[in-house]
Amino acid sequence: xTTTPTARARTAQARxxxxxxxxxxxxxxxxxxxxxxxxxxxxRGETLGLVGESGSGKSVTALAVLGLLPATARxxxxxxxxxxxxxxxxxxxxxxxxxxxxxMVFQDPLSAFTPVYRIGDQLAEAVRVHRDLGRAAARxxxxxxxxxxxxxxxxxxxxxxxxxxxxxMRQRAMIAMAVANDPDVLLADEPxxxxxxxxxxxxxxxxxxxQRESGAALVLVSHDLGVIAGSADRVAVMYAGRIVExxxxxxxxxxxxxxxxxxxxxxxxxxxGPGRALVPIPGTPPATGEPPAPGCAFAPRCPLAEDRCRxxxxxLTALAEPADAAAPVADAAPEGPAVHLAxxxxxxxxxxxxxxxxxxxxxxxxxxxxxxxxxxxxEVLTVRGLTRSFPQRRAGLLRRRxxxxxxxxxxxxxxxxGETLGLVGESGSGKSxxxYEILRLAAPQSGRIxxxxxxxxALDRAAARRLRSRVQIVFQDPAASLDPRMPIGDVLxxxxxxxRTPAAEARRRVPELLRQVGLxxxxxxxxxxxxxxxQxxxxxxxxxxxxxxxxxxxxxxxxxxxxxxxxxxxxxLQRLKAELGLAYLFVSHDLSVVRHLADRVAVMYxGRTVETGTADRVFTHxxxxxxxxxxxxxPRPDPVAERTRPRHLLAGDPPSPTTRHPGCxxxxxCPVQPALTPAQRDRCATEPPPARPAAPGTDHTAxxxxxxxxxxxxxxxxxxxxxx
Numbered sequence: 001x002t003t004t005p006t007a008r009a010r011t012a013q014a015r016x017x018x019x020x021x022x023x024x025x026x027x028x029x030x031x032x033x034x035x036x037x038x039x040x041x042x043x044r045g046e047t048l049g050l051v052g053e054s055g056s057g058k059s060v061t062a063l064a065v066l067g068l069l070p071a072t073a074r075x076x077x078x079x080x081x082x083x084x085x086x087x088x089x090x091x092x093x094x095x096x097x098x099x100x101x102x103x104m105v106f107q108d109p110l111s112a113f114t115p116v117y118r119i120g121d122q123l124a125e126a127v128r129v130h131r132d133l134g135r136a137a138a139r140x141x142x143x144x145x146x147x148x149x150x151x152x153x154x155x156x157x158x159x160x161x162x163x164x165x166x167x168x169m170r171q172r173a174m175i176a177m178a179v180a181n182d183p184d185v186l187l188a189d190e191p192x193x194x195x196x197x198x199x200x201x202x203x204x205x206x207x208x209x210x211q212r213e214s215g216a217a218l219v220l221v222s223h224d225l226g227v228i229a230g231s232a233d234r235v236a237v238m239y240a241g242r243i244v245e246x247x248x249x250x251x252x253x254x255x256x257x258x259x260x261x262x263x264x265x266x267x268x269x270x271x272x273g274p275g276r277a278l279v280p281i282p283g284t285p286p287a288t289g290e291p292p293a294p295g296c297a298f299a300p301r302c303p304l305a306e307d308r309c310r311x312x313x314x315x316l317t318a319l320a321e322p323a324d325a326a327a328p329v330a331d332a333a334p335e336g337p338a339v340h341l342a343x344x345x346x347x348x349x350x351x352x353x354x355x356x357x358x359x360x361x362x363x364x365x366x367x368x369x370x371x372x373x374x375x376x377x378x379e380v381l382t383v384r385g386l387t388r389s390f391p392q393r394r395a396g397l398l399r400r401r402x403x404x405x406x407x408x409x410x411x412x413x414x415x416x417x418g419e420t421l422g423l424v425g426e427s428g429s430g431k432s433x434x435x436y437e438i439l440r441l442a443a444p445q446s447g448r449i450x451x452x453x454x455x456x457x458a459l460d461r462a463a464a465r466r467l468r469s470r471v472q473i474v475f476q477d478p479a480a481s482l483d484p485r486m487p488i489g490d491v492l493x494x495x496x497x498x499x500r501t502p503a504a505e506a507r508r509r510v511p512e513l514l515r516q517v518g519l520x521x522x523x524x525x526x527x528x529x530x531x532x533x534x535q536x537x538x539x540x541x542x543x544x545x546x547x548x549x550x551x552x553x554x555x556x557x558x559x560x561x562x563x564x565x566x567x568x569x570x571x572x573l574q575r576l577k578a579e580l581g582l583a584y585l586f587v588s589h590d591l592s593v594v595r596h597l598a599d600r601v602a603v604m605y606x607g608r609t610v611e612t613g614t615a616d617r618v619f620t621h622x623x624x625x626x627x628x629x630x631x632x633x634x635p636r637p638d639p640v641a642e643r644t645r646p647r648h649l650l651a652g653d654p655p656s657p658t659t660r661h662p663g664c665x666x667x668x669x670c671p672v673q674p675a676l677t678p679a680q681r682d683r684c685a686t687e688p689p690p691a692r693p694a695a696p697g698t699d700h701t702a703x704x705x706x707x708x709x710x711x712x713x714x715x716x717x718x719x720x721x722x723x724x
Contacts, residue, residue: 017083019044019217020065020102020185025077027057027064034060036241037077039316040219042185047211047218049232049249051225051264053285053562054533056238058221059107062187065219066102067094081185100130103178103216105207107190109170113162119146119173120158126180145176148213149206152652166653167427168199172206179210186211189221196426196589198650201633204231205649223562225268226592226635229253230642237261240286240297243316247340249639257319257342257350259302259360266357267567268637269596271619277366277574278567278596279357284532296344303360304346316343319351364571367578369418378453380551380583381438383413385447387607388430388437392658406657407433409607411447412691413585415551415600420577420584422598422615424591424630428654430607431587435553438585441467452550469499472544476556478536482528488514488539489524495546513542517572534565538572545576553585558593570597591634595619603627606654606665609691613700623694623702626650626666664689664705675709 020042027035035057042048050058063069065079067086079086081101086094098104106112113122123142127133133141139158146154149172162170171191178186188207192200204227211218222228228235229249236246237260245258256262266279283301286293293300295310302309318339344350388408393399408430415421423431437444441464443457450456452470459467472495475481482491489510496506511521517538528536537557544552554573558566574597576582588594594601594615601618603611603626611624622628629650636642652669655661663685667673673681684705694700694707 016043018042019082020219021078021080022061022065023078023080025061025064025075025079027060027069027073027075029073034073034241035064038238038241038243040236040243042217042219044184044217045211045215046234047220047232049228049235050219050221050238051223051228051235052238053223053564055285055287057241058238059189061238062104062189062219062221066098066104066187068104096130099126099178099183100181101183102185102187103181103183105171105174105178105186105188105191107193109167109174110162112174113170115162117161118158119160119162119165123158123173123177123180126177130181141180142176145180146173148179148209149173149176150202151176166199167195168202168653171195171199171203175203175206175210179214179216182214183216186214186216186218187221188218190223191220192222192224192227197591197630197633198426199653200227200635201647201649204635205647207231224635225253225264225563225637226642229637229639230635237264242297242343243341244298244344245340245342246316251340253637253639255351255354257340257347258298258344259304259346259350260298262350262355262357263361264563265637266361267564269567269570269590269592270637271592271595271631271634272636277363277571279361279363280568280571281361281564284534303362304349306345308345314343314345316341317347319348364575366571366574369578372418374416374419377416377418379414379416379450380419380452381413381415381585382450383411383434383438383447386411386413386434386437386444386449387446388433389445403658406607406660408437409657409660411604411607411609412612413602413609415583415585417550417583418577418581419600420586420598422594422601423585423587423604424589424594424601425604426589426630426654428606428657429604430657431604432555433607434604435473435555435585435587439471439473439553441471469495469547470549471551471553472547472549473553473555474537474540474544474557476559478533478540479528481540482536482543484528487525487527488531491528491539492524492543492546495543499547509546513546516545516576517542518568532565534561534569537561537569541569541572541576545580548580549582551583551585553587555587556589557586559588559590566593573597591619591630603630606657606661608665608703610666610704611700611702612691613694613698617694617698617700621694621700623700623707624666624704625670625672625707627702629671663687664703672706672709676706680706 018041022038022040025035025038038061052058064075069075075087086097120139120142123145124138127138127141143154143158146157151157151169151172165173192203195203220231232249234246235249235252236243237258239260245256245261252261253265256265263279263281267281269278281301286297296313299305299309318341386408387410389404389406391401392403392405394402411434413421425431438449441456441459448455451467454467492510492513493506496509510524514521514524519535519538531539558569561569577584586594586597598615601613601615602609603624605626611618611627618627622631632648650669655665655668667684689703689705691701691703694702
């Protein structure tokens, strides 16, 4: 595990020349600046985290270092690797550096791999480009690389095509390709985006292993502050194309000196902070490529902005440590990578006061939900024994049926009025299929669905139409769910007109809906592309609310949003639930978000519900080993906690849903199994565990035969190092 350098190590780094030195890097596209004067230093074996919102210039900076920007980009400044200037190198000389001295781990490995070539051939090619090896030796090196990154049966995996790997396996194979030639610098651009939390933990561990084996320095680009806290030695925060703060990771999280950094930290939902209002950063970043206004680019969104902030852009400087620590003064930046630099005229104030984010940013007052006992609230949704399978067919002209995919294989859920149920689990666990089965308002393959007291199997066409207005959905990608040809006023009126609401009444409701989700009614004639991602998601929520539903299904509604925008949407959802008495079915793989929003939680694995209960019980006293593994994999935005907690990774990927597994489906990955007796293991393999109450008098249940095996991953760090 990567640790923060000691003071002695930092001093030694400051005296040695950096491995990679970026000076006054600028990038513009057709006269529109994307990166404005970035300075970075990277030393051997060091991990630098690069964070910021979308459009801040993180990925453009990483791509500029390796010369991978399109021909339309104009790049200036200096990028030196071991003293050798890379900017302006001829293409042939730069190609010799790529993959050999500096390598890239891309965000989307499916796009980065060539789909028509086998994984082994692509890895071998990456080796042979820079080494004088024969085919057999290169193939053996490729197998060794796959073994290094934890791909099972690497000799067989060499012959697989990229689409035959899971998302986590593709990302691990991409890391294997990056370290194939023992590079000096690894650039990882959002390597864990869109991955499940357990796969994310595996990929991060693979990155640490690869870095340790090769001795490479690492630039880790990420918007996830938990990932940065657990992996980086130093952090650089970018905003509007420039670095606004950089510091050792412990110092940055403990005492940020720029309001933007403080806002990013306050916007992160945490496992240990449920229910409280998050701290969203007001406003939106400057549009990508637009020249910033005079002065500090963050001033229009900054709660501490003064008149001088709007005159001159503050330089990135350090604060000297005076005798009176309460009154630090600005000083020239000392040399070396370990100093704490901030581009803010209020940096001294923040360094002295160390305010919490809620002391600087306005925090919305969220209305309290009606305090009625759960048993007294009416049932909104009840699901019992739900199953759903799909035919598996052979590719080709005849497309003969070869089997079944058991997507949902025994799901039990219930939601009451004014309640949020979080549905969590890895990709492929059946969360979204369960959601869409409920929304079909038809008879399930087997099991029973009752929505607002009505059995969906007994609905005729008219009854289904009447019921449809009482349950609505908000999709993951608002850009794909909003018609780009319609102004948003028409988008919001459409569901009302579909329910035969008079046109005049529908037009009257549009401004009311926009105000309800925090948007300006005057913008009703704008089109979806004229809004930011967070604003588009608010429009999607307003559209769902138009017909006054009782149940709102939310399918990963904030997964594609920046953390600051996500905070505002989560606060909005909490407010709407309290004001309107809505019930939410919230599908997500982000357990921190679920912990923040949900009243109850249902955990799914391979199509089955394995644990249910109140969010407080499930998150603080998990009973199923799978739930414990999910919680252990969640990174915390706390560098000290991340370094000290033990790491117990969940091995492998879930089994294939094309096979119905007898017994417990989790047993092949369960860390409890080695501690069981042969008779107990046989029981897990043959007898499906029923959902049993975790404690008398509670509705907390877990489908596990042996949830309390002594001595299994329990110690100072709790189960799997969760601290529980």
